[in-house]
Amino acid sequence: MKKKPFVTLEKLKEITAQYPTPFHLYDERGIRENAKALKEAFAWNKGFKEFFAVKATPNPFLIRILQDYGCGCDCSSMTELMLSKAIGCKEGDIMFSSNDTPEEEFRYADEIGGIINLDDITHIESVERAVGRIPKTISCRYNPGGLFKISNDIMDNPGDAKYGMTTEQIFEAFRILKAKGAEEFGIHAFLASNTVTNEYYPMLAKVMFELAVKLQKETGAHISFINLSGGIGIPYSPDQMPNDIRVIGEGVRKVYEEVLVPEGMGDVAIYTELGRFMLGPYGCLVTKAIHEKHTHKEYIGVDACAVNLMRPAMYGAYHHITVMGKENEPCDHKYDVTGSLCENNDKFAIDRYLPKVDMGDLLVIHDTGAHGFSMGYNYNGKLKSAEILLKEDGSFELIRRAETPKDYFATFDCFPIYEKLLEDMPQEQH
Numbered sequence: 001m002k003k004k005p006f007v008t009l010e011k012l013k014e015i016t017a018q019y020p021t022p023f024h025l026y027d028e029r030g031i032r033e034n035a036k037a038l039k040e041a042f043a044w045n046k047g048f049k050e051f052f053a054v055k056a057t058p059n060p061f062l063i064r065i066l067q068d069y070g071c072g073c074d075c076s077s078m079t080e081l082m083l084s085k086a087i088g089c090k091e092g093d094i095m096f097s098s099n100d101t102p103e104e105e106f107r108y109a110d111e112i113g114g115i116i117n118l119d120d121i122t123h124i125e126s127v128e129r130a131v132g133r134i135p136k137t138i139s140c141r142y143n144p145g146g147l148f149k150i151s152n153d154i155m156d157n158p159g160d161a162k163y164g165m166t167t168e169q170i171f172e173a174f175r176i177l178k179a180k181g182a183e184e185f186g187i188h189a190f191l192a193s194n195t196v197t198n199e200y201y202p203m204l205a206k207v208m209f210e211l212a213v214k215l216q217k218e219t220g221a222h223i224s225f226i227n228l229s230g231g232i233g234i235p236y237s238p239d240q241m242p243n244d245i246r247v248i249g250e251g252v253r254k255v256y257e258e259v260l261v262p263e264g265m266g267d268v269a270i271y272t273e274l275g276r277f278m279l280g281p282y283g284c285l286v287t288k289a290i291h292e293k294h295t296h297k298e299y300i301g302v303d304a305c306a307v308n309l310m311r312p313a314m315y316g317a318y319h320h321i322t323v324m325g326k327e328n329e330p331c332d333h334k335y336d337v338t339g340s341l342c343e344n345n346d347k348f349a350i351d352r353y354l355p356k357v358d359m360g361d362l363l364v365i366h367d368t369g370a371h372g373f374s375m376g377y378n379y380n381g382k383l384k385s386a387e388i389l390l391k392e393d394g395s396f397e398l399i400r401r402a403e404t405p406k407d408y409f410a411t412f413d414c415f416p417i418y419e420k421l422l423e424d425m426p427q428e429q430h
C-alpha cells in the first residue's frame with residue numbers, strides 16, 4: 001500500500017510558519033474514524049470497552065477525543081493515573097495494568113476508582129496492605145509461557161516475558177481473592193506485540209475464553225470481563241497490509257459464541273487496551289532537512305533526532321518517510337537520514353531510497369502517533385518537541401508546547417547554579 005501523509009505540504013507550510021520543526025502532528029479525523037470503527041466492530045458485545053494505553057501517547061487532548069467513543073484509560077504508573085483522573089475518568093474507566101508495582105500506586109488506583117489488574121500472585125498481599133482490603137472487582141494477568149504461535153508462525157515469546165501469572169498461579173490467585181471477598185473477576189493477557197494479522201485477537205480470545213470457563217467452574221469465581229489488552233499492530237512499512245478491525249471483531253465474536261455462550265457466560269464483557277492501533281497511524285513527526293554530508297555514505301541530517309522518536313534506534317524499526325512536495329519524484333537517491341545525537345544509532349532510516357533531498361525540505365516520518373513522543377528522552381541535552389493537533393476543519397492547535405532549556409534545567413532549582421543557568425539563557429529561549 002502506498003503510504004500517504006495525512007497532511008499536505010501547503011498545510012505544513014502554514015503550521016511551520018507558526019511553530020518551528022520538529023514537532024509531532026496528529027490527525028483528528030483519522031483518530032475519530034478509527035475509534036468509531038473499533039467501537040462498531042465490538043458493538044455485538046454489550047460490555048465492550050477500550051481502555052486506551054496511556055503510555056503510548058500520554059496527551060490529554062488526544063485521549064479526550066477517544067473518550068467521545070467511550071474509551072477509558074489503561075495506566076501503569078502514578079503519573080498516568082493522575083492524568084487519567086484529571087481528564088475525567090470515573091469509577092470503572094481506568095484499568096491499572098502495571099507490573100513491579102509500588103504499593104502507593106495500588107492505593108491511588110483504587111482511590112480513584114481504577115480496576116486493579118494483578119501482574120503477580122504476591123500482589124494480592126501488596127494490594128491488601130496498600131488498600132486495606134481486596135477490591136470487589138479485581139483482575140489477574142495471565143502468562144501461559146511457551147511460544148505464542150499462529151499456524152507455524154511464532155508471534156511472540158510469552159515464556160520469556162516478565163509479565164503475568166502461570167496457569168497454576170492464576171487458579172490459586174482466584175481462590176485466594178474469592179476467599180478474601182472479591183466478587184467480580186477479570187482476566188488479562190498480552191501475548192504478542194504489534195501483530196499485523198487479523199488472527200491474533202481471535203487466537204488470544206480462544207486461549208482466554210477457555211481459561212475463563214475453567215476458572216469459573218473450578219474456583220466458583222464470577223468472571224465479568226476478559227481483557228484482550230494491546231497488541232493489534234499497524235503497517236509501518238508499505239508492503240504490509242493493515243488489520244481490518246471489523247474482521248477482528250467478528251473473529252472474536254465467533255470464538256465467544258463457540259466457547260463462552262454454551263457455558264452460560266454470554267454476559268462477559270470484552271475489554272481491550274490498545275495503544276498503537278488507536279493512534280499510531282494518526283501521528284507523524286515533521287522535521288526539516290538541515291544538513292547534507294557526503295562521506296563514505298550519503299547523509300541527510302534533520303532537525304529531529306532519536307529523542308523525538310526512539311523506535312528506529314531502539315528496535316531498528318522501520319518508519320516510512322515522505323519528502324513533502326516530492327511525492328511523485330523517483331526515489332533514486334540512497335540516504336541515511338540522521339539526527340544530531342552523538343550516538344551512531346541516531347538514524348531514522350538507513351540506506352533508504354528517497355527523492356533527492358534539498359536543504360529546507362520538510363520530511364514527514366510516518367506512524368509516530370503511538371510510542372513516538374512518549375518514549376522521548378533528553379540525552380545530549382536535547383529537548384522534547386511540541387505536539388500539534390490537525391483538526392477536522394483544517395485548523396491546528398498546539399496541544400503540548402516544546403520543552404525549553406528552562407524545563408530542562410528545572411530540576412536544578414534547589415541549587416545556586418539554577419539562577420546562573422537562567423541568567424545565561426539565550427534570550428529567545430526563555
Ligand SMILES: *Cc1c(COP(=O)(O)O)cnc(C)c1O
Nearest residue numbers: 053097230231232273274275276
Ligand atoms: C503497552 C501496553 C498496551 C498497549 O500496547 P500496544 O502495542 O500499543 O497496543 C496495553 N496493555 C499493556 C498492559 C501494555 O503494557
